[in-house]
Amino acid sequence: MPLWPVSDAGLQFTANFYNRNAIWHDGQLNAVVFGKILSEDQRKAIVWDIEKGIPNEILPYTWQCCTCLGGWHYDRGLYNRDGYKKSQLVVQLLMDIVSKNGNLLLSVPLRGNGSIDDKAEKIVEEIGEWMSVNSESVFDTRPWKVFGEGPSVKGSAMKGQGFNEPGSGHYTNEDIRFTTKGDVLYAIVMDSKGTTTVNIASLAKDSPLLNGRKIKQISQLGATKTPTWKQKKEGLSVDFEGEGVVVLKIEGAL
Numbered sequence: 355m356p357l358w359p360v361s362d363a364g365l366q367f368t369a370n371f372y373n374r375n376a377i378w379h380d381g382q383l384n385a386v387v388f389g390k391i392l393s394e395d396q397r398k399a400i401v402w403d404i405e406k407g408i409p410n411e412i413l414p415y416t417w418q419c420c421t422c423l424g425g426w427h428y429d430r431g432l433y434n435r436d437g438y439k440k441s442q443l444v445v446q447l448l449m450d451i452v453s454k455n456g457n458l459l460l461s462v463p464l465r466g467n468g469s470i471d472d473k474a475e476k477i478v479e480e481i482g483e484w485m486s487v488n489s490e491s492v493f494d495t496r497p498w499k500v501f502g503e504g505p506s507v508k509g510s511a512m513k514g515q516g517f518n519e520p521g522s523g524h525y526t527n528e529d530i531r532f533t534t535k536g537d538v539l540y541a542i543v544m545d546s547k548g549t550t551t552v553n554i555a556s557l558a559k560d561s562p563l564l565n566g567r568k569i570k571q572i573s574q575l576g577a578t579k580t581p582t583w584k585q586k587k588e589g590l591s592v593d594f595e596g597e598g599v600v601v602l603k604i605e606g607a608l
Contacts (some may be wrong), residue, residue: 357396366401388418391515407516408447408507412497419451421519424462429463433471441480442545445599446525449542452492453501453531461602487576488601491540495533499563503545503556504529530554535584539607543600550594557590557607570606
């Protein structure tokens, strides 16, 4: 979708599409145009699609990461050597992306006959199982004041506006991502492996991010027990249950 000064064909096409879409929907613009390798000005008119990449900050305009379980085209070799992304990594990428005002477009490789192989199907089912419990921390949410904390916060600089996607093992039990919905703050523990206690520094007793607000209640999505917690000067300490990517629902922080 080249824009001026290369050519104004992309600009004309996009403007025409937006204008006609508004006419088709009684003045409501329901159209979305995606483009790669966009300048800051172009991102105001077209949704930035970052191929296999994630920025290291919250972006002011909605953006999208497009990635795939395996390759963009079906690869029998990846299947044979178990080379697909694991479901936990996909969920981790999703929560990192959503915490930074982005959406995830996930491609599932198809065989030549259009079918999905058993390994890819299992991964998709596992993602669905996680979403059935934790989707409220994803859908209709907004970023918080900061997207997260922990060793992975700095991320890696994107090259060519993409292709910096982290792999398995990148996120630790100290990595937290945040999303919000209404008056609820969600804290996502990116990998609870090896621990059932987390300390969230961003929610410390005197944290400026809280603006003097007092945390009232904490629950864990999908858990059978209510987590025990204590707000200290060094952070919010929470004892939880479960494993993998854990979502804590925090009330009173917003």
